[in-house]
Amino acid sequence: MKKITLQTIAEHLNVSKALVSKALSNDPAVNDVTKEQIWKTAEELGYRIKSSKKAFPASRTGNLAVLMPRGYMNDIEYWGKVLGGIDAELSKHGFSMLLSGIDTSIPPKEGMPASIHENKADGVIVLGHIPQDYIDDLKARSFPFVLVDTNIQDPTIDHVLANNFIGAYQATNHLIQAGHKNLAFVGDVESAWSFAERLRGFEQAVRTWNEKAPYPVTTVRIEGTGVSGRGNYTSAEFSQTLVGHVRNNPPVTGLFCANDMIAIETQSILAQMGVGCPSEVSIIGFDDLALSELTQPKLTTVKVPKTEMGKTAVELILRRIGDPEGWPELVLLSTFLVERASVQKL
Structure with missing residues (x-):
């Protein structure tokens, strides 16, 4: 099989070898139309281009x-x-x-x-x-x-x-199928559009269950923690609000947290207050951070394809x-x- 060289490409297009070399090196001196034609011809002829020089034909800067x-x-x-x-x-x-x-x-x-x-x-x-x-x-x-x-x-x-709605729907349904009748969504929905979509999935899962189930599932929202352009935040009142709900009568026993960092913080607060997970409260996060496998117990979560x-x-x-x-x-x-x-x- 004849080896394909720069000269082969040049002869095929009736241009100079120097022009082919510049085009394949993504030289900005070569106009985009010519560059694209040379790239296309090189690929069709089977010329092997070094990955270090490969660039998108329409690129100006690389x-x-x-x-x-x-x-x-x-x-x-x-x-x-x-x-x-x-x-x-x-x-x-x-x-x-x-x-x-x-x-x-x-x-x-x-x-x-x-x-x-x-x-x-x-x-x-x-x-x-x-x-x-x-x-x-x-x-x-x-x-x-x-x-x-x-x-x-x-x-x-x-x-x-990521499909935040479906992920939250699956997570909430998992809590419901585990027998939890009193659920909470944990996180400030207004702090992230992804949180709002996760709340939507949470609410839809509960709504779907309640339309045909032998017993209703009730829900609350626990606020005071979320994300911003400066990272995650937690308010001073969050701990008290959280513990109040899990010690209420009847208590919240299933927590769907808007992300893993909120779930991990929630686990930590409840442990400090003597509330067992999962013996008293089940918790699910979202994102599948590496940290979710290091918590005690290991965190059930939703994997995001980061x-x-x-x-x-x-x-x-x-x-x-x-x-x-x-x-x-x-x-x-x-x-x-x-x-x-x-x-x-x-």
Whole structure:
């Protein structure tokens, strides 16, 4: 079989070998149309391209910016996995990641990083609770961007989310099937759109059961803990409110927590108050952090495909760069219940 070389490609297209070399090296001096034609021909002829030089044909810089609230930078349990998925997928396409933490308390004129101000990236992936004015700024700049697990609900923007509704439905149904008649949703719904979707799944599972069940399931909401652009928070009143509900008459015996960090904090508070888990209270979290396997007892939770969310975001932004006028996509990735020891049948 004849070896395919740069000269082979050049002769096939009737262009110079130097032009082929520049195009395959993603040289910005080569226009996008020519570059794409050369790349397509190289692939069709079977030319093996070194991964270090492989780049998306429409790329200008070979960089993609990733923006996230600065308060998330230490959250390797969740956002670190998303970033890992982004980095792995970018490397397949010859892109570099320019990661910037955003101070969400200051306006975008001051807080937007140089990668955006100086057009050092081909597109942007936005993670988490970025304020609306940053989104508006990106739109004004006509910068291609996608969202990952944010509070922004804009049908004109590509967005990647876990299926929070179905995950919460499965988790709540698990508590009901275990015989728990008095349930609580733990977490401040207004603090995250994902929490609101999890509450919706929680309520739908209870509603579905109550429509046909021999006995009703009752619910309460326990507030005072949630997430923000600065990370997780817990109010001073949360502990008292929580313990009050599990010691009520009748007591709440099944707790669905809006994320794993809330569930772990809940376990800790109840243990300090002498309330046994799962002997007195069953607890389910959401996210499947590594910490959920280290608690005593190990935490039943809902697995979120964090790495896959990052990879999918890269696929969407590359598609958006290549087709700026394409139809926006909302991608929901499946979640799965992970059964451990924090839920006990009554």
